Amino acid sequence: MPREITRGIHWIYEPGPDRTESWDLDDRNPGWYEPGEEAYVPQCAYLVDGGEETLLFDTLSPASTDQILEVVDDLVGDRGLDYLAVSHPDVPHAGNTLAILEEHPETTLVAPAYGNDHELYHLDDGVHVEEGDELDLGTRTVKFHEAIFLDSPVSVWMTETETGTLFPVDWMGFIHLDDERLTFVDELDGEFDRSRLVEFHGRVLFWYQYIDVPKTNAEIDALIEKFDPEIVAPAHGLVIRKDATEYMALMKEVTRELDSQERIGTLG
Ligand SMILES: [Fe+2]
Numbered sequence: 001m002p003r004e005i006t007r008g009i010h011w012i013y014e015p016g017p018d019r020t021e022s023w024d025l026d027d028r029n030p031g032w033y034e035p036g037e038e039a040y041v042p043q044c045a046y047l048v049d050g051g052e053e054t055l056l057f058d059t060l061s062p063a064s065t066d067q068i069l070e071v072v073d074d075l076v077g078d079r080g081l082d083y084l085a086v087s088h089p090d091v092p093h094a095g096n097t098l099a100i101l102e103e104h105p106e107t108t109l110v111a112p113a114y115g116n117d118h119e120l121y122h123l124d125d126g127v128h129v130e131e132g133d134e135l136d137l138g139t140r141t142v143k144f145h146e147a148i149f150l151d152s153p154v155s156v157w158m159t160e161t162e163t164g165t166l167f168p169v170d171w172m173g174f175i176h177l178d179d180e181r182l183t184f185v186d187e188l189d190g191e192f193d194r195s196r197l198v199e200f201h202g203r204v205l206f207w208y209q210y211i212d213v214p215k216t217n218a219e220i221d222a223l224i225e226k227f228d229p230e231i232v233a234p235a236h237g238l239v240i241r242k243d244a245t246e247y248m249a250l251m252k253e254v255t256r257e258l259d260s261q262e263r264i265g266t267l268g
Pocket residue numbers: 090092093169170235236
């Protein structure tokens with residue numbers, strides 16, 4: 001089931017596999033973990049409904065084809081899906097592109113203008129968007145941006161300008177417990193443990209361990225200033241709808257921590 005974050009923006013969630021064993025959680029028992037519980041690094045897609053037009057950002061993985069088709073149908077109904085925007089050609093993000101386009105021949109495919117490897121998922125057939133391109137959906141407007149922290153050269157980020165929502169795709173992902181599915185970060189028990197972010201970025205955006213810390217953290221400050229979002233909606237974490245910029249600033253500590261240690265492991 002999807003969850004509405006704010007009027008017209010819907011969070012569509014897929015848990016992916018349980019990471020308890022591959023992340024060795026029972027033995028390590030990190031602060032945020034509850035022994036015996038399952039833990040997930042989700043895939044998230046977001047549907048933006050501007051009243052006049054609708055847009056889906058990312059597609060979930062092929063394990064959830066039926067789910068994404070059903071949820072899109074429920075949310076857009078007879079109005080149809082106007083746009084499918086794909087952040088980058090990676091299975092958890094783009095894996096249902098063809099299934100969605102087949103089911104929705106009315107939909108315009110929107111793909112990143114960046115990079116040059118668009119054949120996968122037929123992204124070469126889409127409308128290509130880059131920094132500053134906008135789509136007016138009625139009461140909601142989405143704007144596309146160059147992806148600053150990314151895992152494929154063919155990538156694009158998105159914002160929704162009326163609600164101040166930033167969709168940073170693979171950046172700001174983190175693990176959560178089974179009973180925290182579709183929970184907003186402000187609804188979690190206790191203080192948010194930044195090691196959740198450290199483990200995700202250390203395993204998934206693994207080039208993080210080779211970065212120049214001052215340069216990367218200056219880039220994070222620039223992102224905070226540029227976007228100043230009210231809401232952060234990551235592809236692999238829970239939605240942050242309070243103190244969003246404080247969580248972006250927390251990413252500077254994540255950078256420092258990753259720089260100071262060996263590679264944590266793989267996504268598994
Ligand atoms: Fe991803």
